[in-house]
Amino acid sequence: MKTAVGQVSLPAKGEGPQTVSLYEKWKKIYPLWVSGGFQTWRRVVLVILLAIFYVSPWLRYDGQPGVWFDLEHRRFTVLWATFVPEEFVLLSWLLVIAALTLFAVTVAAGRIFCGWACPQTVWSLVYFSIERWVEGDRNARLRLDKGKWNRNRLTRKAIKYSLWALVAFSISLTFVGLFTPIRELIPRILTLELSGWERVALVLPAAGSFLMSGVLREQVCFHMCPYARFQSVMFDHDTLIISYDEERGEPRGARRRSADPTEVGLGSCVDCRKCVNVCPTGIDIRDGLQYQCIGCAACIDACTDVMSTMGYGESLVRYSTQNRDEGQGRHWLRPRLFGYAGLILVMLGIFSYSITHRVPLGFDVIRDRNRLYRQDWDGSVENVYTLRISNRAATEQTYEIGFSSSLPLTYDGPATIRVGGGDLRSLPVRLLLGGEAAGSAESSEVRFLVQPSDDPDMQIEKVSRFHLPKAGLP
Numbered sequence: 510m511k512t513a514v515g516q517v518s519l520p521a522k523g524e525g526p527q528t529v530s531l532y533e534k535w536k537k538i539y540p541l542w543v544s545g546g547f548q549t550w551r552r553v554v555l556v557i558l559l560a561i562f563y564v565s566p567w568l569r570y571d572g573q574p575g576v577w578f579d580l581e582h583r584r585f586t587v588l589w590a591t592f593v594p595e596e597f598v599l600l601s602w603l604l605v606i607a608a609l610t611l612f613a614v615t616v617a618a619g620r621i622f623c624g625w626a627c628p629q630t631v632w633s634l635v636y637f638s639i640e641r642w643v644e645g646d647r648n649a650r651l652r653l654d655k656g657k658w659n660r661n662r663l664t665r666k667a668i669k670y671s672l673w674a675l676v677a678f679s680i681s682l683t684f685v686g687l688f689t690p691i692r693e694l695i696p697r698i699l700t701l702e703l704s705g706w707e708r709v710a711l712v713l714p715a716a717g718s719f720l721m722s723g724v725l726r727e728q729v730c731f732h733m734c735p736y737a738r739f740q741s742v743m744f745d746h747d748t749l750i751i752s753y754d755e756e757r758g759e760p761r762g763a764r765r766r767s768a769d770p771t772e773v774g775l776g777s778c779v780d781c782r783k784c785v786n787v788c789p790t791g792i793d794i795r796d797g798l799q800y801q802c803i804g805c806a807a808c809i810d811a812c813t814d815v816m817s818t819m820g821y822g823e824s825l826v827r828y829s830t831q832n833r834d835e836g837q838g839r840h841w842l843r844p845r846l847f848g849y850a851g852l853i854l855v856m857l858g859i860f861s862y863s864i865t866h867r868v869p870l871g872f873d874v875i876r877d878r879n880r881l882y883r884q885d886w887d888g889s890v891e892n893v894y895t896l897r898i899s900n901r902a903a904t905e906q907t908y909e910i911g912f913s914s915s916l917p918l919t920y921d922g923p924a925t926i927r928v929g930g931g932d933l934r935s936l937p938v939r940l941l942l943g944g945e946a947a948g949s950a951e952s953s954e955v956r957f958l959v960q961p962s963d964d965p966d967m968q969i970e971k972v973s974r975f976h977l978p979k980a981g982l983p
């Protein structure tokens with residue numbers, strides 16, 4: 510029997526071979542909207558994160574942008590501190606600290622990042638809120654999708670996708686606004702005067718967001734997110750998980766509200782499936798911890814609502830730990846947690862020291878390695894250097910340039926140079942040694958000095974060499 514890619518032919522009992530797909534069919538999930546304590550806090554976190562994202566490219570103080578990744582001039586501004594390429598190691602440290610914090614949070618609180626702060630979850634919730642607003646809650650959406658393509662369905666889908674497109678475009682605009690000044694970008698969008706990369710950068714994140722957070726949603730967590738795959742190795746028996754209280758809940762079953770569960774031989778779970786219907790990944794948490802659970806706590810709020818209606822007390826689904834579920838106490842002093850916390854503290858200490866002792870001036874001297882010196886007809890010798898001065902401050906600065914040497918050298922170059930905030934300038938200069946002195950001198954060390962004209966205490970010195978013919982090649 511011929512099978513297509515992703516299919517396999519298996520013998521079935523009493524019948525001929527059967528072709529089955531190796532891939533599970535995508536079942537669209539229709540989560541029920543849920544309110545409650547955890548969801549209120551989740552929405553507060555969502556608003557804060559969205560505010561940080563949308564406000565970042567608009568931040569300005571004293572004419573300076575607060576956040577700007579200026580790729581053209583290779584300088585990154587984060588909260589008015591400008592970093593040049595030589596300082597990118599600081600940004601790398603920041604990323605390492607963020608990664609370690611994420612690992613520590615995972616050890617302590619499981620998938621709390623996935624459910625509360627992951628951009629995919631946050632944006633999915635935004636798209637889902639729009640969907641619910643336009644198409645209604647779970648049952649209405651189910652009815653709509655099962656129904657015919659009539660005017661009502663077409664109109665609702667058109668409105669939903671248009672609003673999604675607007676959200677997607679706002680994400681792109683804000684994202685590109687981190688790389689190019691957003692106040693200049695918006696008029697250029699309106700007059701269609703965009704560069705090639707700006708057009709691509711506006712379309713790609715919008716398309717990605719629309720597809721990932723609007724259409725695919727939980728599929729991204731199931732099949733694409735690498736973090737979802739490896740974070741379980743960080744879990745231990747004291748990691749916070751969302752779990753179902755089997756002892757109280759089982760045996761589950763429907764009953765009248767007035768019925769006493771012990772009399773009807775049932776546990777507290779009324780098998781209403783509300784915890785399943787609210788789940789954005791469509792799982793039943795009563796089946797135990799599953800990798801699809803993103804820790805959004807929607808099922809906790811759903812069950813809290815049911816339990817309070819029934820008068821049965823606390824939610825059957827709760828934040829717990831494996832140890833707690835097995836009737837043991839919680840251990841706070843865990844080596845792995847201390848290991849991560851220690852590493853984070855050390856990294857934070859080094860990072861804070863580097864930031865507070867950061868010199869807002871970078872200086873380098875580069876020699877032309879192909880031509881160490883040039884000798885003139887009268888015996889005088891000339892060495893050429895390139896001084897690279899980078900102003901790591903946000904404002905323009907004037908720098909004084911000096912040099913010192915044991916040789917009677919003459920400096921041929923500007924005495925001062927102006928460098929814009931966050932800019933880097935390269936300045937070719939020459940040192941000359943007269944023919945008489947060059948005849949008896951030997952290759953010697955030279956020191957170049959740079960200092961801001963308004964801050965003589967901040968002086969940077971770089972050592973180079975003055976080469977002479979007698980010294981030969983290095």
Ligand code: SF4
Pocket residue numbers: 758761777778779780781782783784785795811812815825826
């Ligand atoms: S919401 Fe609570 S009572 Fe309802 S099925 Fe889930 S665990 Fe059982």
Ligand code: SF4
Pocket residue numbers: 751784787788789790791792793794801802803804805806807808809
């Ligand atoms: S099982 Fe509960 S916490 Fe996990 S994803 Fe579903 S609703 Fe969220």
